[in-house]
Amino acid sequence: MNRFRESVPANRPNRRQCMRMIYGVATLTMIPRIALPRDSARLQDSTRAFEKEIEPPDCYARMSLYRCELELIRGRLDRQAVQRSEISVSGAAPREVYFQALTLFGKSERLSFDLTRDVVRMTFESPREIRPADVLEVIDASLHQILKIKSHLGITQECKEPIREAERTPTDVFRSIVQANRQLNLMLETPYAPRDVFQQVNLAVSYCARILAQYPGVERFPPTPDLIDGKIPPDVFRRLLDCFELIRQIEVHLGLTILELSIDENEIQQAVPGDVHDIASLLVSEVAFLHGKLADAKPPRKSVDPGPQTPSKVFQRAGILQQQLQLLLEQVAAGNLADGWQNAQRASNASGRPADDR
Numbered sequence: 001m002n003r004f005r006e007s008v009p010a011n012r013p014n015r016r017q018c019m020r021m022i023y024g025v026a027t028l029t030m031i032p033r034i035a036l037p038r039d040s041a042r043l044q045d046s047t048r049a050f051e052k053e054i055e056p057p058d059c060y061a062r063m064s065l066y067r068c069e070l071e072l073i074r075g076r077l078d079r080q081a082v083q084r085s086e087i088s089v090s091g092a093a094p095r096e097v098y099f100q101a102l103t104l105f106g107k108s109e110r111l112s113f114d115l116t117r118d119v120v121r122m123t124f125e126s127p128r129e130i131r132p133a134d135v136l137e138v139i140d141a142s143l144h145q146i147l148k149i150k151s152h153l154g155i156t157q158e159c160k161e162p163i164r165e166a167e168r169t170p171t172d173v174f175r176s177i178v179q180a181n182r183q184l185n186l187m188l189e190t191p192y193a194p195r196d197v198f199q200q201v202n203l204a205v206s207y208c209a210r211i212l213a214q215y216p217g218v219e220r221f222p223p224t225p226d227l228i229d230g231k232i233p234p235d236v237f238r239r240l241l242d243c244f245e246l247i248r249q250i251e252v253h254l255g256l257t258i259l260e261l262s263i264d265e266n267e268i269q270q271a272v273p274g275d276v277h278d279i280a281s282l283l284v285s286e287v288a289f290l291h292g293k294l295a296d297a298k299p300p301r302k303s304v305d306p307g308p309q310t311p312s313k314v315f316q317r318a319g320i321l322q323q324q325l326q327l328l329l330e331q332v333a334a335g336n337l338a339d340g341w342q343n344a345q346r347a348s349n350a351s352g353r354p355a356d357d358r
Helices: 015-019 041-051 056-077 094-116 132-152 170-185 194-212 233-253 265-269 273-292 311-333 341-351
Strands: 088-090 260-262
Touching: 056 132, 056 170, 088 170, 094 132, 094 170, 094 273, 132 170, 170 273, 194 233, 194 273, 194 311, 233 265, 233 273, 233 311, 273 311
Parallel strands: none
Antiparallel strands: 088 260
């Protein structure tokens, strides 16, 4: 059954009711192929992409095409261009790129709805072992939305996919996707809100609770911190970065690899909910990765729309996640490894290098 479908424009319920998407392993269903617009003959080779092994340079070239097409739309809409330089990051793995690509699709889909009012019913299923081909498929789905917008706006200028650069890495793809996400943040008529970030943080909390269930006597859901009014997106961003550092320490103890982020205070101060959503998605990718290595990796229950939220409430929820990760780090640092994690550590020790999904 083809899971990539678009409905005919019609009278619709509230946009948040019909378009709410949850980016977590438990709720993602991978599409088998991408249905490209009929007028995009230059992209027809993407439907044959899976006949050969896909590598990061292929993903990077496709992202370059995506960003070129997005720039044409930005110019037509006369929207502000992103001024920030690319994020400073190194050592990204396909799993981390994949979850950023899911965020790219969500924002592309939202921009498409803003401008064309077409509803996209599409879900993804995260493979157990994520490869560049999985990333490319999500990028192509995102590009499909951008080409639909381009056609709707009557833009006839074409972009060409650049020549494949063999030296491009997953980190290069990650940076390119983040930069495209930043541009989309400035173009959305329905921008990402605290409720979207809350949903991602809540998914990370659910994954952590599943992991902590492997440790009898350890509290799965620590006490909820006091609500502190007046918090703003940069405050939430900063707390989520603290959570990411805890995850980094956990994965280092397990002999796993994790990307290195370097974000200065000036960058944090510019954070908007869309940026906070991106870092929250990255956190979900990491805790889902850890959860997937458990011997009994039962996914968390499907998340629901939490309703209107404020940065202060998201900050509070992120406080629960921070406590969970601290408890988990204490267990791992003491040598108490959940069932299944021992295998990952043994594999790392046997090979003499960190284990990952590259």
